[in-house]
Amino acid sequence: MKWLVSVCCLVPLLVLASAAGKQVGRPLRDRRHIDETLRLATDEPSAEFSAAMKKLLNIYHTAIKPMETAYKYNEMRQHQVSDGEITSKPMVLFLGPWSVGKSSMINYLLGLHSSTQELYTGAEPTTSEYTVVMHGDKFRSVEGIVMAADSSRSFSSLEKFGQGFLEKLVGIEMPHKLLERVSFVDTPGIIENRKQQERGYPYNEVCQWFIDRADLIFLVFDPTKLDVGGELEMLFKQMKGRESQIRIILNKADNLERQDLMRVYGALFWSMAPLINVTEPPRVYVSSFWPQDYAADTSRDLFMREEISLLEDLNEVIENQLENKIAFIRQHAIRVRIHALLVDRYLHTYNERLGWFSDPYEVTHDIVSDPDKYYIFKSILAKTNISKFDLPDKEAYQDFFGVNTLSAFKQLSQHCSWSGGCLLEKIEKAITEELPALLSSVGGSSAGPAKAAAAAAAPPAPPPLPGTCEGPGCEEKPKNRWRKQ
Structure with missing residues (x-):
């Protein structure tokens, strides 16, 4: 070749x-085709875009970030999600x-x-x-x-x-x-x-x-x-x-x-x-x-x-910026949840194996070096709706627990309060309900009478550019929710 x-x-x-x-x-x-194809004549982001982005930030801070902090997910993935990254272009x-x-x-x-x-x-x-x-x-x-x-x-x-x-x-x-x-x-x-x-x-x-x-x-x-x-x-x-x-x-x-x-x-x-x-x-x-x-x-x-x-x-x-951001945060939340479930399972196994005369270091080393012996990853797959393709590498947890003491973490059942609820329930609700609902709210668009009237009052469209598609066989391109309609 x-x-x-x-x-x-x-x-x-x-x-x-x-x-x-x-x-x-x-x-x-x-260069007119660049401005026309990218629709650069419009100005500000729409109110729908701003409201959805604000709601996305709220879901992240209330349902996902507390779980990140509790189980030190950023040290595991080395991919810290910040407000600047969520709202970035x-x-x-x-x-x-x-x-x-x-x-x-x-x-x-x-x-x-x-x-x-x-x-x-x-x-x-x-x-x-x-x-x-x-x-x-x-x-x-x-x-x-x-x-x-x-x-x-x-x-x-x-x-x-x-x-x-x-x-x-x-x-x-x-x-x-x-x-x-x-x-x-x-x-x-x-x-x-x-x-x-x-x-x-x-x-x-x-x-x-x-x-x-x-x-x-x-x-x-x-x-x-x-x-x-x-x-x-x-x-x-x-x-x-x-x-x-x-x-x-x-x-x-x-x-x-x-x-x-x-x-x-x-x-x-x-x-x-x-x-x-x-x-x-x-x-x-x-x-x-x-x-x-x-x-x-x-x-x-x-x-x-x-x-x-x-x-x-x-x-x-x-x-598709907003849809991509929501999908990215949901994927991130799934990974945080998997990490928390794995740490919880490691900790549960550690507490079971630790006896009165056991050496905590040796018990930890035994579990972390050979998690398959204790069915840690297989138990996660059996008890939850997690795909085996989403599980992280086992070697990554050897490095993770080499820096973070296993006994320093709390089990998921201990991260609950009367006022704030449970961390696991919050992140599962965000994954299964809140983020999909937010995605549906920004993904669906209905053409009402106001939009039809605005379209009728709009000036005639310029002639088609070379290589563009027009006619019955061409679908209308989706409107850009970034722009104020």
Whole structure:
């Protein structure tokens, strides 16, 4: 496979070299389709969105967080959920080799070309930092140490990666309609021919932190950088389980003739398909995401349809932000509940095995080192409606109880009070009743007379964009609850 990738890259390299001069003097592309596809003309979040987010925070603080605290779940998962993370905007993560156009793509989406706010780009490796582009009242740069210290943001847990990483983290704030709805993260490029380079911080762990919190992952390539090395393979392993959020992009496509583009597309497709562990082949978007107009004698209509399709994916993430947050908190609550049930079972077994003359350390070590001997995990599956695929690794509890004394915890039956109720009952009610009800309330929409009258009074819609779908066979896209209707 690697020889196929290498052969397919030879012709594009020559074509790109000759096409480099063609970019100079190209007219700028019309960007109206970006604003229209992402619907950036509207302003504030709706009252429904604000009320649902407030209710979600209340459920988390009253039903989930007390269980987290009681059983030290954050030390187990190392994924602390804060108010800033719950209320944060969707995050779009840009990954890929160096100089494939990640920063240029952000500049293009935000219209920063030839402005003072433009992210620096170049043919050489230019991005050595993790750059978070987010909304602010004015343009300013925020140092990583400030971002991590601000509890209102969702980056406070990045402090665990040390000062060496925080020096490589920078935030850029600017007023922009798109940034009111989403944040972009530009990452250092993958350099496969320097696998052992010293970055000064745990690169894979940092990438995992952003991957875990990303709502959409743009994996960007260009025709000259299709090789798959150790660093990229590791990233795909880290993205396991998040295949639905990955969008593979073949950038700078208008620099190739159609025949060369077909060869490069095939090489990229077959090199990526084995790395994505899904039955369906990965979707590859082919276009050129930069401000210049497409090169002459290229597949302009195809590139525009591909670009609009990718923008619709981004818009869907914005529209489903609230539903995704509720689903994320419910999944988090399920994991917290499983952790509490397991600790309770460990503690129950410990109390049964501990005798008058027993050594507490030896009893704990015996139970933690071989939980199957005491049917700890099997008993959880037998007595509760928990899937075996949701159970954490047994080795993780060896580390957990190596730091936290087993006898220091209380059993679930002891976490009850007359006024506050029981922690287990609260979190189970949140999982089975409150969060599904909240999801249903924001998911269902009925078109009443007021909405119909507003639609009738609205100005006529603009003509359809190239590559969009209209007519009887096309379904109406859901309204964005983020926006005030």
